[in-house]
Amino acid sequence: MPSRFQPTLTETAVTETDLAAGWQQFAECAHYAGEVDFFPARGESLRDAKAVCTVCPVKNECLEFALRLKVAHGVWGGLSERERRSLRRERHRAEPRSGLRTSQRTTPPSQHA
């Protein structure tokens, strides 16, 4: 089983900030090693892992860590792989498009000279 905090990385490297963050020491899942599977196989229940995440004091930090590093497997921050992909897509859609000036984004066409 992969370590909680040594995920398989896809595109982004772990930063010094990640390593120094220290939030991992408060991870609730550390109390359930060997009891709850945070990397269940396809089709297996995520319920127990998600229940642990629900009471985790560093849930947000864990989720942002997994999102930023694009961790592909397991339950992180209470979300499954699919849920994290969906959240990344939602955030991407909500971002302003690059390459457009602010005036192009905010001024309706009818108000252009």
Ligand code: SF4
């Ligand atoms: S949110 Fe879940 S996976 Fe993340 S540190 Fe907490 S218990 Fe572990």
